[in-house]
Amino acid sequence: MRALSRTSLTQRLTLMFALAASSVLLVLGFVIAASVEQHFEDLDMEVLSGKMELTRQALRTMTSHEALTQFTHQLAQSLVGHPGLEVMVIDADHSVVFATGNAHFSPEVVVSQATRAPGRPAFWALGSHTYRGLAAHIPTAALDSSGSPVKVYVAVATDIAQHTTYLRAFLKTLWLFVAAAVALTGVLGWAAVRRGLMPLRTMREQAQVVTAQQLSHRLPVQHMPVELAELAQSLNDMLARLDEAFTRLSDFSSDIAHELRTPVSNLMTQTQVVLSRPRDVAEYRSVLESNAEELERMARMISDMLLLAKAENGLVVPARETVDLAREVRALFEYYEAVADEKNLQLSLSAPSAVPVLADRLMLRRALGNLLSNAIRHANPDSCVRVTLAQASEEVTVTVENVGDTIAPEFLERIFDRFFRVDPSRQHGDGTGLGLAIAKSIIVGHGGTILATSSGAVTKFTIKLPVTPMLTPLTH
Structure with a gap:
């Protein structure tokens, strides 16, 4: 806090401006990154949901184990032309009935996902590849020995390596841009603040002109911003009060000197005349009585001037x-x-x-x-x-x-x-x-x-x- 109090106003405003701009840019960057990632997820989910629904419709026509074999051949043919799309079918015994070439997902993981969160996207990692997938527990038209529909576990996944690579490059570019924008904002903010505070420097230069001999000088108000114009007017009012007080003080000093000069001169003259030669007691008494009158008058004058000085400075508080x-x-x-x-x-x-x-x-x-x-x-x-x-x-x-x-x-x-x-x-x-x-x-x-x-x-x-x-x- 003490270090901040010693920082110049330009630096403070620049720092606050840069922090505000940085906060806005960072929030904007996170929003853009989240939007892009959500967009890729929506695209993947559209493809995965379509394949899952196609698989669901096909399984509803499967009435026997032989039909399941025929279904797997049809499913393999339907995936031709869809690189990166992987499908796995698992029976009730957790045995893999069908799987594409790269679908080496753990059956336990697929079964757990289908049981715990069916229809919700999940991330599966296989080696250096990451997949976004869906898992579901889908009934078939075939019946088991108890007469219940036979259910199989189906996993549909797509390789998101291309999306991840693009998103990583995009985020790198985005954060580099944000960093450059923050730096540029700081420089532009410093220039704007320095330009905006120029009237303050003008006021400082004008205030340096004010001295005891030039209390009549006033700060310019016409071309100042509204906030600084009010400050300049307040300073001008203060200078006017100081000028008036200084003038009163000067006049008061002149009045004192003028009024006291005559009685002091009279006292000195009378005293010097009396001391110029020996005189009798009556003459000395007469001069002393005259001097006493002058001194009494001076005492009254000094007392009155002291009362006026106190009154003009608000020091006289009447006891009402x-x-x-x-x-x-x-x-x-x-x-x-x-x-x-x-x-x-x-x-x-x-x-x-x-x-x-x-x-x-x-x-x-x-x-x-x-x-x-x-x-x-x-x-x-x-x-x-x-x-x-x-x-x-x-x-x-x-x-x-x-x-x-x-x-x-x-x-x-x-x-x-x-x-x-x-x-x-x-x-x-x-x-x-x-x-x-x-x-x-x-x-x-x-x-x-x-x-x-x-x-x-x-x-x-x-x-x-x-x-x-x-x-x-x-x-x-």
Whole structure:
């Protein structure tokens, strides 16, 4: 089995093709040989049966021992012109009454055959000759002392040497032809398999072109056989996924380098300036406090990026429990109330008394908190941030909307990308640029969807989460 596993596909298919063809040819050879032999047997049996019936009819007219002598003379004359045909007549005492020149069969063998299997062909060997014969126990018209018909044993045989010689030569020719056909089938099968597997070699050559720098290369599908076309399409899909993952990884690395370069540069510059000359304690404290803020921002950014990396690779598995969205939104309103008061914003919730979903409480609160924080940050002063909860039979809809600058359609397509900011001037604000990306990852991880729209100075984020039955009753 291990040796077969190391055999090439061409060799395997050629071997299986040759074995299948050999089996068919061998079976065909045996059928032909059996048919020819049966044909010769039928010819012999036709002659032997005719002579046996002729002998049977003649014996029915024999009424005395003198008639038996006359019968033997008639039988000898009837065999003239039938070379190779031998006849033997044996009386009840197992004495040979009549026999042709070469009919030296053992009377016991003839009597046994006539008694055990009358009318069935048998093979008798005399020296170098082989005969096919029939034996029968035939009654005559003569009567014995008890008044019963006198019976004699009759054997009719024909020399099958000519048939045997022909059959031996025929079988030799047949098996030589079968051997040659098997060899030719193997060669033709190898050529056909090699020709048929040529698309596989083409796929291998094309696959060797694919490198980390050329992940966009695709295998040809149009001119492939149906089976290989499916394989090529699967490989192309795999390459597309690898290309997308590699692009995401490259973009992720670029984003990390870009976002961390500025705070690291600021820390280095501030530290170098402070160390350039002696300063008092207050100046050192001020610089250290500034550095601590930058480090905290970097720590949040790294933590957020780690969460996104896990989410994109399916490593975030929410610990689901029954969560009341209305209660969570009210709790977030209390948390962001001070920030909203600074801009004189009103926080409004429109929802049923309880909106239960099966979700990870902390992660879902983080997603809603990111959306609410984003809405407060970009809302116009003296406006209202509205959160609406609606429950249907199959899903729960959450909308967060604020009044502020309208987001252009081309920016809406990228608003959930990492580190993307509609206003570049806010590049160094308090946020890390990962809030919406994290919110989308959490919502998608819960089997939901999130969509952003913006028109007429109103920006709205819409979340749809699947509804599942409550597992535990909600408490208020």
